[in-house]
Amino acid sequence: MNSSEDFDALLYLSFGGPEGHEEVRPFLENVTRGRDVPPERLDEVAEHYHHFGGVSPINRLNRDIMGSLDSTIAERGWDLPIYFGNRNWHPMIEDTVERMAADGVRKALVFATSAWGGYSGCRQYHEDIARARAAVGEDRAPELVKLRQFYDHPLFIAANADAVTRAYAQLPAESRSAARLVFTAHSVPLSAEEKVGPDGRAHWYSRQVHETARLVAEAVGVADYDVVWQSRSGPPSVPWLEPDVCDHLDQLHGRDVPAVVISPIGFVSDHLEVVWDLDNEAADKASELGMGFARAATAGTDPRYARMIGELVSEHLEDHRVRKLSPLVEAGCTTNGQFCIAQGCC
Known part of the structure; x- marks a missing residue:
């Protein structure tokens, strides 16, 4: 049986979003880099954000979920501090993994806020993990184990x-x-x-x-x-x-x-x-x-969502049985962004 002593932390990894008018365009350029999106399309999407004061609700919602998740972790008696990192905007995953390394984290679970396979929902998160570890340095960066997909939990x-x-x-x-x-x-x-x-x-x-x-x-x-x-x-x-x-x-x-x-x-x-x-x-x-x-x-606002994340974590910490409702397989847990890509699941 695994023990919570095997893991030092949980990284909550998400997409990211701007939190002010001045952040909108740089954020969108991060999101669309290399995708040949026309500038006029960026202007159109930027107006959607400006309509809401330049603030995406995603970071606030993620922080709310992390608050619920922290309570779930405490109830289970796990010593797992939660770190927050994003793909496209602050806090960027590279900065978060650097902070984890500075804090002495050596092995962490990663919950990515996508239930799905496919490039953007799965493989790109593995690329995010690998890029952040490379930026910090393989000798310093913690081992990062991404949790499985949960579309049928x-x-x-x-x-x-x-x-x-x-x-x-x-x-x-x-x-x-x-x-x-x-x-x-x-x-x-x-x-x-x-x-x-x-x-x-x-x-x-x-x-x-x-x-x-x-x-x-x-x-x-x-x-x-x-x-x-x-x-x-x-x-x-x-x-x-x-x-x-x-x-x-x-x-x-x-x-x-x-x-x-x-x-x-x-x-x-x-x-x-x-x-x-x-x-x-x-x-x-x-x-x-x-x-x-x-x-x-x-x-995400339902209390069962944080409980679900807790169950995904417990599959590692307590050998909790995998609960799923679909006959479709899902990508399993992956270490440092490598296993899923090698298996070609996304």
Whole structure:
């Protein structure tokens, strides 16, 4: 059996977001570096952030989750200080790993705030880990062990299912039974979907998203639902996963659907893509079409989310059994960003 003495800390690794007007453009340039995103697209997205004072909600939400997680860790009696690092904005992972090394951390677990496989949701986090360790120096940097994907963890599914149920309750009773359940996740280029997963099949990211949607819909008791995409970027000539959520609302209107419940299961907390693309653009589109609209909460604010992270940690500290609801395999735990890439899972 492993012991908590094997690990000195937990690194909470996320995407990052600006916390002031002056940070918006540098942040977006970090996010899109090397992706050939047109400057006018950056200007457009920057306006979304400026609409909210230049502040993304992601850092605050992550700090709230870390507060809940700290309580979960304390309740379990583990001595695991939590460090916070980001891919694209401060606190940058390189700085955080440097601080961990200075604090004497030698071996830490890493929780990345993505439930999914695929490049951006999985492999890029391994690259972040490897880059940060290289920046600090292999001889000084702590060993970093990334926790597994959690798209089908029972607590993640339950939190999303209850959020969908609450969203249905927001609709008028007369339109509730005919409302269409629509799941959304961040679109990715179709080229990224060509990567082969651990089971030898491609479309790893979208298959996991569809599986989560199936499990949540089943828990809610909805047999017929849709999975659509949002927040695409990049040049228009590059094909991405479709349909876009707003285009899909047009299609539903053409079928006389009176109302929709939108569940952003592709996001673990209310990132700017959620509050802008759904709470503004999609909600406005539904209003324009005369459709009822309710948006389900993301899982990160649910107490079960922190408990789920605790279970993922306990798989290492206490040999806790792996709990999953899907027959699909997921990327296992990886050390220093190497194992997952070698296995080709994303």
